[in-house]
Amino acid sequence: MTEIVLAVEHLRKSYGPVEAVGDLNFTVRAGETVALLGGNGAGKTTAMSMILGVVTPSAGRVWLFGRDATRDRRHALPRMNFSSPYVDLPHRLSVRQNLDTYARLYGIRRPAQRVREISAAFDLDALLDRPTGRLSAGQKTRVSLAKAMLNSPDLLLLDEPTASLDPDTGDRLRGLLERFRDLSGAAILLASHNMGEVERLAHRVLMMRAGRVVDDGTPAALLARYGRSSLEDVFLDVARAEDA
Numbered sequence: 358m359t360e361i362v363l364a365v366e367h368l369r370k371s372y373g374p375v376e377a378v379g380d381l382n383f384t385v386r387a388g389e390t391v392a393l394l395g396g397n398g399a400g401k402t403t404a405m406s407m408i409l410g411v412v413t414p415s416a417g418r419v420w421l422f423g424r425d426a427t428r429d430r431r432h433a434l435p436r437m438n439f440s441s442p443y444v445d446l447p448h449r450l451s452v453r454q455n456l457d458t459y460a461r462l463y464g465i466r467r468p469a470q471r472v473r474e475i476s477a478a479f480d481l482d483a484l485l486d487r488p489t490g491r492l493s494a495g496q497k498t499r500v501s502l503a504k505a506m507l508n509s510p511d512l513l514l515l516d517e518p519t520a521s522l523d524p525d526t527g528d529r530l531r532g533l534l535e536r537f538r539d540l541s542g543a544a545i546l547l548a549s550h551n552m553g554e555v556e557r558l559a560h561r562v563l564m565m566r567a568g569r570v571v572d573d574g575t576p577a578a579l580l581a582r583y584g585r586s587s588l589e590d591v592f593l594d595v596a597r598a599e600d601a
């Protein structure tokens with residue numbers, strides 16, 4: 358049986374009367390890509406933030422690589438990474454300085470060489486000496502994804518990884534993510550509004566609404582269950598069930 362990389366048990370987060378995440382339960386195995394799909398405010402970013410350890414759960418547990426990360430996550434941190442549009446890299450540092458600093462923080466043995474490799478893979482060579490804060494939104498996203506791959510993580514948390522990318526760049530980066538996953542056997546937890554991305558990358562989809570998983574399955578199983586031909590239509594069915 359493949360290793361369970363991430364397990365979430367009865368995870369909850371409330372902000373006063375707002376239940377951002379209520380009773381979330383799922384596992385992600387090595388090599389598996391699981392997508393959190395849900396409308397604005399469904400709880401995807403809050404769930405990711407609790408798994409990352411930057412938001413304290415109101416209840417429940419997060420297990421990373423078989424150990425309780427709510428008690429101690431030091432063993433897990435070198436094996437994971439993330440990309441989020443809500444977390445900026447330091448603005449005044451150049452792209453090269455940012456990548457080099459993160460490579461060193463991750464204890465990578467030859468940081469300059471790793472930065473060169475990752476820069477070539479993400480087509481960043483022309484941006485390396487520019488201040489990160491002056492890049493366009495799409496360029497920043499590419500740098501953030503490159504940062505997320507520096508340590509070749511076994512678990513990658515991606516919040517809206519291609520949100521601000523043009524279709525061509527988005528498509529190329531999805532291809533890179535796919536190749537990285539298939540070569541490395543990494544697990545990916547992906548929050549996205551991009552249905553094409555989810556259909557292409559995800560082995561399993563958790564449909565979230567108001568902090569809870571309301572349905573889950575492989576993309577094919579969800580299409581069959583809802584009698585739809587695209588995940589976009591499934592998404593609309595789930596979202597409109599709420600409105601009704």
Ligand SMILES: Nc1ncnc2c1ncn2[C@@H]1O[C@H](COP(=O)(O)OP(=O)(O)OP(=O)(O)O)[C@@H](O)[C@H]1O
Binds near residue numbers: 376377395399401404
């Ligand atoms: N720090 C906070 N304080 C109060 N409420 C919060 C806080 N963070 C999130 N929420 C609320 O929790 C709910 C879930 O928010 P979250 O950002 O996790 O949703 P999301 O699925 O990521 O949405 P989106 O697709 O819009 O990014 C929302 O109702 C949001 O207003």
